[in-house]
Amino acid sequence: MTLDAKIPSGPIEKKWDSHRFNLKLVNAANKRKYTVIVVGTGLAGASAAASLAELGYNVISLCYHESPRRAHSIAAQGGINAPKNYTNDGDSVFRLFYDTVKGGDYRAREANVYRLAQVSGLIIDQCVAQGVPFGREYGGMLDNRSFGGAQVSRTFYARGQTGQQLLLGAYSALSRQIDAGKVKFYPRREMLDLVVADGQARGVVARDMITGTLEVYTANAVVLATGGYGNTFYLSTMAKASNATAIWRAHKRGALFGNPCFTQIHPTCIPQSGSYQSKLTLMSESLRNDGRIWVPKAKGDKRNPKDIPEDERDYYLERLYPSFGNLVPRDVASRRAKEMCDKGFGVGPTSLAVYLDFSDAIQRNGKPWIAEKYGNLFDMYHEITAEDPYAIPMRIYPAVHYTMGGLWVDYNLMSTIPGLYVIGEANFSDHGANRLGASALMQGLADGYFILPYTIGDYLAGTQFKAVKPDDKPCQDVRSEVEQRMTQLIGIKGKRTPDDFHRELGKIMWDNVGMGRNKKGLEEAMKKIADLRTQFWQDVKVVGSANDVNTELERAGRVVDFLELGELLARDAHHRQESCGGHFREEYQTEEGEAKRDDKKFAYVAAWEFAGDTKAPVLHKEPLEFEYVKPSQRSYK
């Protein structure tokens, strides 16, 4: 298999324009003859479903929540980037492109990133027109804040609830199309497999999570907007239901999986407090605008932080990175926090935390100023930890937050299965080995509002379609497979709950495939995961029936896929013998402890092909070329 990324020729600033001109169009009157399934209703899914319906396509929208508004994009806090240069600080499309390629440690496709930077301004326009109440200045103009990895202020925000407001905007556009009858929306449906007929993605099998009925939906094309796979680690900042089943099932049907080991560990999360813990809570990166990160200079210093004098504190990010200070990219901030804790400088009851201190900002600007900017985050922290962050510093520790990897897609956002598109966090594109803050919302909405609606038309206009109905053999074959898998799960009647296996997998992942990875640990992880998978199929206990609300069955199905994906993640991390962005191999670091890339050997996208349940996956490589941003050792000093 040769991977063709279909990157248009020509200078980078002209690629998207000339490509749009070259894309085949579906005549306005013919659009109603095509149906597209969009799975997921987060930023990418809701914006895509709404935009496709506005164009005139028939859209089937599925989500496993009761309402599109519950998708986990809702939880994004800090903001969304766009190079509007409203702050007059020298921002430009090229600068956002440059920052993103550099921030991703030179493992993203230049053409995709440039396009992302180009359309990002349109997103802000669109969202404002929808009534998204972005933060404003007294003159009525939009306000901006700074985020990690950039020296300009280009981040638009709606308090600490930017994801919520953008999702509600996309949800409102989707609701309008549901009302207009152009989108058929099915809530509480979980996609459990993909139907490929004559080599084309033509439908999905989904379970009605109330009645248990297995349904088949058919269409001319399928769009997966099902989010990332951070919950492979069990504990993450993802929502409890976030899972990899849709992309993993598509992978097993032929879609290549790109860079699975590129996972992001976010530096500012509330530390774990006990074994019962079900998830971790993020504190927005925007807090690093005004909070200062420090640890005591003395190891094991258990004094109240208020009693530690200024000269006995180590503001290590400001010390190590004077020009970016507390706003270094996430991978750097996380790794340094881990390093400080590993060396014994950690604080709090578990010693796995560092301080994020707002006392300077409170002194400078007053408590009301902080409350207006970050009030909801401070309240959330207070509620969870019973500590008042206005009075004493927050304790933070890194946690799994985002996955840059995902299904491989070409420039048109199509996977290696014709007719299967993958958008938002579910695909691998744009962020390379590390995502910069406020770029996830940007990418999800760019894909859904401004990229997919054009590129999908090219496929539809240029493809011959045979009729495929839900009762046809390719659909019914997949449906039976799904049914058998569920019967098998319920039939094992073992002793351990699905969550019990999931927690064990998460521990293996965090210990061996987390912030610091090495050859031995990764080999151990692969073996342990394979063993755990064997145990799972012998000893899992799934109560209840398949024909009813059954959250245990839902979980068991998701854990099956995490157990397979976890192994691929470790395998990919094992094969990539370099450090880059969020992928830190302890064997490959500079003297100063920074990630050390190997551009000669690893400047490529690793795209893995599923080869069968008992065979090792096959690695394909898409070489990455850097014409505009010359790879160098990333420096934030």
Place this chain on the structure above:
Amino acid sequence: MNITVKIWRQKNRDTKGKLVTYTVRDISPDASFLEMIDVLNEDLVRKGEEPVAYDHDCREGICGSCGLMISGRAHGPNHGAASCELRMRSFPDGGTITVEPWRARPFPVIKDLMVDRTAFDRIMQAGGYVSVKTGQAPDANAIPVPKHHAEEAMDAAACIGCGACVATCPNGSAMLFVAAKVSQLALLPQGHAERKERVERMIAQMDAEGFGACSNTYACEAECPKEISVQHIARLNREFIRAKVL
């Protein structure tokens, strides 16, 4: 901590439910309320019993999935917090907690603590939007919006659609939910072109779903996890009258 919980168990929409008593032992005061239910559920599963079904997802108070009537209070005893944000330290050790689903005619019980809130989506579909297609927008700074309008719109837009306002209202009214959206879009110039149709259609859908009328008890404001003010209901009423007379 050791806690006795009385939880509403109901097989499905058509079956009668009842409160069942369970004991949960050795729970950390730092555990969240939902983690307490998780621990109970894992015990039930190990015993071969069906776990308690309830909606939850983000567990940080923003997705609006969780909605539990905890000892008679929507989202429990704390102010300005959703059920998932509650920590066990808010309850006395050795105490008894009753957990019920939202009770309102437009929110039928699906199973145990899980209810059907799609009525809210249908109200939103009736007009909770600005009719702007992708690509039609002018530059984001083309229309200045006074900061205090943007801030007040944001106060309203913070609604998470959990349904606590309905569940706690003696009339099962959805006025605070509808007001939050109508008020947000009435405060912003982008919402003005459709303000008449929006308020009329959303109110009509709210009535069609069977939500009750508002009698100004302010229970909704008291229990709203996002502390949305009843002043938005006042603006909703003004918008409605404006739509009828202008």
